[in-house]
Amino acid sequence: MKDHVLDVDEKSYWGPYYSYFPALARYIPLGEYARRVRPRACVLGASDGKFALPLLRAGWEVVGVETDALFLNGGEFDLVDGHHEVVGLRQRLASEGLTDDCVIVEQDYMTLPASGDFQLVMGSGLWSMPPNRAHTLEALIHHAMDMVAPGGIFFGEYLIGLNDEERRCGYYPPREEMDTIVDRPGWQLFENADLGIRGESHLGYEEWHYHRYAAAIVHRMPLPTTPEPAP
Numbered sequence: 001m002k003d004h005v006l007d008v009d010e011k012s013y014w015g016p017y018y019s020y021f022p023a024l025a026r027y028i029p030l031g032e033y034a035r036r037v038r039p040r041a042c043v044l045g046a047s048d049g050k051f052a053l054p055l056l057r058a059g060w061e062v063v064g065v066e067t068d069a070l071f072l073n074g075g076e077f078d079l080v081d082g083h084h085e086v087v088g089l090r091q092r093l094a095s096e097g098l099t100d101d102c103v104i105v106e107q108d109y110m111t112l113p114a115s116g117d118f119q120l121v122m123g124s125g126l127w128s129m130p131p132n133r134a135h136t137l138e139a140l141i142h143h144a145m146d147m148v149a150p151g152g153i154f155f156g157e158y159l160i161g162l163n164d165e166e167r168r169c170g171y172y173p174p175r176e177e178m179d180t181i182v183d184r185p186g187w188q189l190f191e192n193a194d195l196g197i198r199g200e201s202h203l204g205y206e207e208w209h210y211h212r213y214a215a216a217i218v219h220r221m222p223l224p225t226t227p228e229p230a231p
């Protein structure tokens with residue numbers, strides 16, 4: 001991979017589905033800088049490695065948080081578009097010699113401490129999933145943001161409501177609502193982009209349907225440096 005390019009892992013089950021993830025290449029260290037500094041990313045909903053593997057190959061250490069054992073350990077399923085064999089994240093890490101660089105946490109990320117120690121915290125397409133409805137969208141996003149270290153980046157790929165049911169439930173916010181959620185003291189909004197509507201069918205939602213994708217990229221400002229005491 002070229003040092004300034006970042007792309008999703010196409011071999012992941014989720015690889016063919018749209019993501020704005022490559023845009024992160026504009027903001028985060030990749031290649032030689034990352035290999036020397038070893039920044040840490042937390043991928044929420046790491047699944048079979050669509051985002052974790054490219055970050056690892058680009059020199060990052062990764063904590064992958066995932067509750068679905070199928071995508072961690074591998075398995076098979078049949079959908080309307082045919083038979084699928086998922087190679088789990090654990091096996092994919094082992095085959096690339098990346099096991100030691102990636103810690104897998106098999107837990108709901110809302111149960112983890114948010115102690116601000118990752119240079120990147122990211123999630124994609126998970127906030128509208130049923131188990132997360134135990135929390136408000138604001139609580140889900142703020143917890144993820146609080147895991148980011150000063151100077152780091154939060155990347156939140158979310159879906160904007162396309163019908164009344166989605167609009168009513170509160171987990172498919174309009175872009176303006178996401179602006180309000182991520183507008184917090186000590187944070188700077190880099191982007192909150194409406195990325196357009198796409199048709200798709202996948203595990204968990206086999207009927208052909210449409211999603212309106214969006215992504216917020218937010219920077220946690222570095223802590224102010226303490227001035228040197230006067231001599």
Ligand SMILES: C[S@@+](CC[C@H](N)C(=O)[O-])C[C@H]1O[C@@H](n2cnc3c(N)ncnc32)[C@H](O)[C@@H]1O
Nearest residue numbers: 014045047065066067068107108109124125126
């Ligand atoms: C729909 S998949 C998307 C996979 C991939 N991230 C993508 O965008 O293509 C979202 C993943 O997030 C996981 N997930 C959802 N909520 C989670 C939570 N609170 N903690 C950990 N994993 C979660 C799900 O198990 C699922 O594997």
